Amino acid sequence: MPTDFILPELGENVTAGDVARVLVAVGDTVAVDQAVLELETDKATIEVPSSVAGTVTEVRVKQGERIKVGQVVLTLDAGAAGAATPPAGTSAKASEPKAAASGKGSQTEKGNQGAQAESQGTAQPAGATEDGGLSHTTGVASATPSGGAQKGAAERDRGTTDATPDARFTEHAAPSGDAAGSGRQRGEVVNIDRGARPAAAAAAAEPPAEGSAPPAAPSVRRLARELGVEIRQVPGSGHGGRISVEDVQAFVRAALSGGGGGTRADVPLPDFTKWGEVERKPMSNIRRRTAEHLSHAWNAIPHVTQQDKADITALEGLRKQYGPQAEQAGGKLTMTVVALKIVAAAMRKFPQFNASVDMARQEIVYKRAIHVGVAVDTPRGLLVPVIRDVDRKGVIELAADLGKASEKARAGKLSLDDMQGAGFTITNLGGIGGTAFTPIVNWPEVAILGISRGVHEAVYDGQAFQPRQMLPLSLSYDHRVIDGADGARFLRWVAEAFEQPFVVLL
Numbered sequence: 001m002p003t004d005f006i007l008p009e010l011g012e013n014v015t016a017g018d019v020a021r022v023l024v025a026v027g028d029t030v031a032v033d034q035a036v037l038e039l040e041t042d043k044a045t046i047e048v049p050s051s052v053a054g055t056v057t058e059v060r061v062k063q064g065e066r067i068k069v070g071q072v073v074l075t076l077d078a079g080a081a082g083a084a085t086p087p088a089g090t091s092a093k094a095s096e097p098k099a100a101a102s103g104k105g106s107q108t109e110k111g112n113q114g115a116q117a118e119s120q121g122t123a124q125p126a127g128a129t130e131d132g133g134l135s136h137t138t139g140v141a142s143a144t145p146s147g148g149a150q151k152g153a154a155e156r157d158r159g160t161t162d163a164t165p166d167a168r169f170t171e172h173a174a175p176s177g178d179a180a181g182s183g184r185q186r187g188e189v190v191n192i193d194r195g196a197r198p199a200a201a202a203a204a205a206e207p208p209a210e211g212s213a214p215p216a217a218p219s220v221r222r223l224a225r226e227l228g229v230e231i232r233q234v235p236g237s238g239h240g241g242r243i244s245v246e247d248v249q250a251f252v253r254a255a256l257s258g259g260g261g262g263t264r265a266d267v268p269l270p271d272f273t274k275w276g277e278v279e280r281k282p283m284s285n286i287r288r289r290t291a292e293h294l295s296h297a298w299n300a301i302p303h304v305t306q307q308d309k310a311d312i313t314a315l316e317g318l319r320k321q322y323g324p325q326a327e328q329a330g331g332k333l334t335m336t337v338v339a340l341k342i343v344a345a346a347m348r349k350f351p352q353f354n355a356s357v358d359m360a361r362q363e364i365v366y367k368r369a370i371h372v373g374v375a376v377d378t379p380r381g382l383l384v385p386v387i388r389d390v391d392r393k394g395v396i397e398l399a400a401d402l403g404k405a406s407e408k409a410r411a412g413k414l415s416l417d418d419m420q421g422a423g424f425t426i427t428n429l430g431g432i433g434g435t436a437f438t439p440i441v442n443w444p445e446v447a448i449l450g451i452s453r454g455v456h457e458a459v460y461d462g463q464a465f466q467p468r469q470m471l472p473l474s475l476s477y478d479h480r481v482i483d484g485a486d487g488a489r490f491l492r493w494v495a496e497a498f499e500q501p502f503v504v505l506l
Contacts, residue, residue, distance in 0.1 A: 003052050003078040007071050010041060010048075014416075016068040017041040018285065019061050028056045030076060037061070037073060040285060044419075045412050054078040216243035224248045226444075228300070230360055286381035297443035302479040305438045308491045309470045310498035312454060316469055318501070322396075331399030335451065335471070336374060336428045340398050342497040343449060344370045344390035345504045347424055350490045354423040356444040357480050364481055373422035373442065374402060376409040383409045384442065386422045430454060430471075439476045446481045449494070450474035471498060 010017065017039040024036045035047040054076030061073050214231055216224075220243055224231040227248065234251045236243035272278045283291065312335075319333050326333035347354040347370055356365045370391040373384040385405035390398065408414050425442040428451040439450040452472040458465040475491045482490075497503040 001078045002057065003054060003076050004072045005036070005050050005052050005074045005076060007037075007039075007048065007067055007069050007073050008051065009069055010039070010046065014041050014069075016066055017046075019063050019065045019067060020045055022059060022061065022063060023047075024056050024059070024074070026056050026059060030054060030056060030074070039067075040412075041416075044415050046415070048073075050074070050076075052076055052078065214243055215240060220245055220248060225360070227252050227296075228359055284381060286383070290382055293443070294440055297440055301441050301443060301446075303438070303441060303476055304479045304482075304484065304487060305474055305476045306484075306487050306491055307436050308473050308475075308495045310473060310495035311459065311468050312471045312498050313469045315498055315501060316454075326396050326399040329396050329400045331396070331401070331403035333395065333399050334402075334428075335430060335454070336426060337395055337399045337402055338498070338501075339426050339428070339449065339451060340372055340374070340387060340390050340402065341393075341395050342494055342501075342504055343372060343424060343426060345497065346490055346494050347372075348391060349493065350486065352481055352486060353447045353477070353490055355446050355481055357446065357478060359480075367423045369421075369423070371422050373419070373425040373445075374405070375425065375427035376406050378410045378412075380412055383414060383419065384422070384425060385409050385414055385418050386420060388421075424448070426451070436472050436474050439474060441476050441478055446478035447490075448476050450476070 019037065020040045021038040022036070023038065024030055024034075030036060030050050030053060032051065032053045033049045036050045037048040039046055039048050056074055057077050058075040059073075060075065061067050061071075067073070214234070215236065215238070216231060221231055223245055224234065224243075229248060229252060231243060231248070234243050234247050235241070237247050238244055315338065319335070319338065323333045326337070331337070351366050352364070354367045354370065356367070358365055369389065371386050371388050372390045373386045376383050376385060385408065387398065387401050387405065393401070405414075405418065408418065422442070422445060424445055425439075425448040427439050427448065429437065430451050430453040432453075434452045435455075436452055437450055439448045441448050450473070452474065454469050454471040456467050457470045459468040459470070460466075473491060473495060475487060475494075477487050493503070
């Protein structure tokens with residue numbers, strides 16, 4: 001009996017991807033949970049496992065093709081399913097989503113709610129973003145209505161395509177524990193110029209009753225949260241006023257058309273062929289998502305950038321002295337590693353730098369965990385893996401962690417969870433050059449530290465000029481949360497910690 005395998009949900013707001021490799025061919029026998037496809041999404045390359053067993057009779061996709069969630073990938077003869085045995089150890093794992101869904105809410109939903117509540121204060125969320133790299137990308141959490149309304153919405157959504165991702169996506173679906181607690185993927189901002197809500201459907205839709213939870217999937221609430229939209233204000237075009245992604249996008253597009261800054265995507269470019277030959281190339285997934293995220297960050301955050309310099313003459317001697325010890329542990333004791341440890345200590349001393357702004361609720365969300373993203377320049381574009389619990393690790397362990405994260409980034413092996421949940425970002429351009437720059441704050445974070453190339457300068461010590469190695473530092477921050485005086489104090493504290501590492505211990 002012919003059975004179609006369709007591309008399942010890959011994660012919240014992940015609706016499509018490019019086929020990197022097809023792992024099966026016509027005539028192959030496929031078992032449940034066997035990987036049949038490698039798919040490149042906006043930030044990660046993942047293996048997609050089959051949810052059905054049988055013999056492949058038709059492959060409906062090809063390498064390089066862009067496919068969407070819900071699209072048919074393979075056609076299989078289910079009559080051969082009995083001969084296809086799932087790999088050892090996977091049967092129990094595959095049954096976990098069904099078992100979890102049989103209770104009041106799936107295990108993944110509960111894990112996501114608990115984890116997001118920690119990063120959003122009292123909000124109840126709807127669902128779970130090197131060295132020598134560039135900067136600026138990335139993750140977010142959203143709130144859903146609480147109490148019985150939330151429970152009812154979750155029950156309605158469970159059967160839709162916006163449900164919690166299949167737990168079999170071991171590389172990308174965040175587990176209910178640490179991964180969910182780390183926050184959301186960096187760089188997950190949706191292009192608000194895509195899609196439109198049909199006018200007839202909008203006119204027929206009835207808005208939800210005042211005080212009730214608007215019917216919307218968790219991923220839709222999360223998108224509204226990311227774009228700063230009060231979801232109760234969005235008219236739903238679905239049955240009973242159900243709100244879709246297109247409704248949220250149409251609402252934001254209508255708001256933007258009424259005024260405000262930013263670049264309009266629908267404004268055509270001049271015809272450059274009048275002045276010579278041109279070549280057009282489509283944006284890669286990473287480049288497109290980076291452009292969307294940074295445009296949103298630049299328009300949403302009132303940026304301030306402050307510059308300072310740190311005398312790292314003594315630190316350079318210590319770094320070279322203990323460098324071999326870090327190499328034995330599998331890493332390199334770079335200036336970025338040192339910056340990780342210093343920034344983690346600074347985030348403890350200045351908690352407003354480890355926060356996010358919730359303008360919809362008029363609240364500031366202060367985060368207790370110290371997770372720091374480090375921008376990595378890769379052949380595929382800019383990626384920002386997250387180093388967890390930086391304040392609890394020594395520089396040797398951090399060197400090893402950073403080395404592994406950079407390797408995975410350059411090899412294209414980062415999972416979505418590897419790039420989620422940072423409270424601060426570091427970007428180091430010192431390996432390339434430059435004296436200073438203005439890094440863009442990595443929304444929904446509120447600050448980012450840029451490092452440029454260290455240079456030798458003549459510094460007056462009160463009696464004479466001495467040659468000292470100076471490290472340029474650039475701090476950009478969100479002026480809604482951080483005042484100029486606080487920004488200056490933070491950056492000066494960081495500079496003094498570079499100059500006298502003992503400051504970190506104090």
